[in-house]
Amino acid sequence: MLRFAVRRLLLMVPVLFGLSILLFMWLRALPGDPARALLGEKATPDSIARLNEVYGFNKPLWQQYFIYTKALLSGDFGVSPRTGEPVLGTFLERFPATIELAVAALIFAIAVGIPLGYFAAKRAGGLLDTITVGGSLLGVVIPVFVLAYLLKVVFAVGLPGSVFGFPLSDLAFLPSSGRQNARIDATHITNFYVLDGLITREWDAAWDAVLHLILPAIALGSIPLAIIVRMTRASVIDVLNEDYVRTANAKGLARRVITRRHVLRNAMLPVTTVIGLQAGALLAGAVLTESVFAINGIGSYLFTAISSLDFAVLQGFILFIAVVYALVNLAVDLLYGLIDPRLRTA
């Protein structure tokens, strides 16, 4: 077990190293001059030259890479020329917003996905099952930002017109952007706004943060939801056909006990894996979701960094996400080994 974990961790090193080289080269191959992008209309040849000097944009590529990696190994992610701030600081400042959103999306996906999948499986082929399977297909097919935008228009901005005398604009009861109403004088300790509200007992601030999370969480959670539903359904159908379930039924065990102890416990194994694998998808989806809902997390920051050729930020953020992704995968594999003895590699 330990050997397995160590081997996996060691394997991460060359992978990340290779990724950093590829990233570095790819970013430098993008068209455009970062110094000019930074200085805007008021750039003069002198100021561009000086900026290139300060940030080393004019050094040979291999040298730039060498300097960057050396700093990276000492925990220095560099400075964003655009804002002048250390990349790591910005990242840590904005990370809570993204994590809060990703967690909310995951909670939504699990809370809705597992029961839906379970009931669909119980009545496989029935109406609910058909709706669920069809809906989950839709969930995967619709791009996150399209869904985000639709949700925003219907439930936050408001559509004109009415249906059966019910004005459609009444559906728009949720906030359309941001993480909290600016007028609420909230104290922020951890920068997880919901958590902050609970810690400081500012209930209205916490509730307002929850309201702000609903739509983006649904948009971002749509893909994991669809995957969890399908996985749960398939997995429960498999388990229901197992011999031990038939035996339990024959023994006359209460249905509740069978469901809890035999069916769900075993069916949840593959679902756990899938949930773990969603971490990367959630971080990627956050880029678009945050942009639509004007949430200032790492997603929207990446979005800005891409358009302004902010190399330091792009490199740092993407590497960081890669590390998170690799670690989550490792954690899932280890967990799985713990849950299911059959899967342990010697």
Add this chain to the structure above:
Amino acid sequence: MRFNKSFGKGVALVASLAVLGTLGACAKSQRDTGSGTASTSGGDFVFAASSDPVMLDPAMASDGETFRVSRQIFEGLVSTKPGTVDLEPLLAKSWTNTPDGKSYTFTLQEGVKFHDGTDFNAEAVCANFDRWYNWTGLNQNENITYYYGKLFKGFKDSKTKGIYDSCEAKSATQATIKLNTPFAGFVQAMTLPAFSMQSPTALKKYNADDTKGTETDPRFSAYATAHPTGTGPFKFDKWERDQQVTLTRNDDYWGDKAKVSKVIIRTISDPKARTQELEAGNIDGYDLVAPADVQALKDKGFQIENRPAFNILYLGFNQKNKALKNLKVRQAISYAIDKAAVVKQSLPEGSAPAKEFMPSMVEGYEEGVTDYAYNPTKAKKLLKEAGAENLTLRFAYPTGVSRPYMPTPEDTFVAIKSQLEAVGIKITPVAAKWSPDYLDLAQSPEGTTKRDIHLLGWTGDYNDPDNFIGVFFGAKSNEWGFDNPKLFADLKKARELPTREEQTPLYKQINKEIADYAPGVPIAHPAPSLAFGKGVKGYVASPVQDEVWSNITVDR
């Protein structure tokens, strides 16, 4: 089965909508009781900005959002009359200068204190000037201290002497600034937030000029991020990065105290989101309204303020192209463009067609320049005389951007393109994303072979012709690609004259010169708009964004 599936989906959708609807009803009633924004003493004013301030020390900033916040916290020696670019006293009651333009004496307001209790006096003025002058290393970088470097052209340790020489505090209320060379725009420049007066005590205490090589950026000292200290009507309260800056009323303010007790500047980068937040009542106003939204907002009862245009949108000619070296071709293009139509088709209400490369409020504007009134017949005739009837031009324009002087570049491009085609010029569109490509295309050496004509513009900083035409035509550049020694020399001469009185006639003549030479076509002065909620009163839009929020009231 198939029918069943889609039917099922429909049912599911309706069902989920119904559930959400009822939830909504609950939430709504919750909200109505939960948010009785009773206006306490003055209440709050929430404004949405498009980006976070870079930091809060205006001396090290050149971005509008930092300036927007610092105009509330800090004050300069002089300011502008609301809604104009004309000078008005602020921390200095009056000022005089010697005839040679090398010495300025400011008489200061008495009894003014910084937010930290430090006295504002002549010593404090000198402390600020000396701070700027003594910057070293990274602090001299143009992306940090843009305005001081640009206008004073040198620091204490520079090889060439800059404009600033010394500052002397003759008494508590008399500060004399000595210059090495005359600088006619000196007092006007003092209206810039970059030259605001800051508390010398706080600057020292919180290491405002702290630099340790290139590792740490001075803009992120404790002073610039958490303790900006000025004399203005609002005091800094807190800044949550990328979320909002909160300021509270300065109850010890030396002038008329602010009417609202709190202002919040929220960062919302998406223009659509700003509009929606205004409609939802979560913000009271925002800047740079998209022209397409203006009418819709008006219809819903929101207030639209037009900012007097202090900018220029122009069509530049790249004289690397042989055809454009010919004056007749340049004149032909000038006659071919119907500026009024371009304004009508692609620019917001309140925008005016342009005659020269600076707005009429700037000193040195000349009414009598050659005016290329729309005349397609004459344009065709000139093209024929120049032997350029089969002219094909690569027309560069930016995409995915809204600049104050160019809110919808794509629409402006379409309008101009069709007018040029109408006189027989063939157009090859060259589109580039604003960030990061377009400025490369328009201003870098590599861009000179990729375009013949291009759209660009400029927003002025303060009332100074050199800040417009000096920037464009002061020297040979990649953007324009022409060499006109007389024009370059005249601009240099005008810049170095000691006083405004002497400068103005020369600038008027230069504007004539430029119009005759036709290096490009000044198209328009687009008016940027701001939008406000129904109950907002007392916001006066300024051409140079010198907007202090002390007179604003909000009725909810």
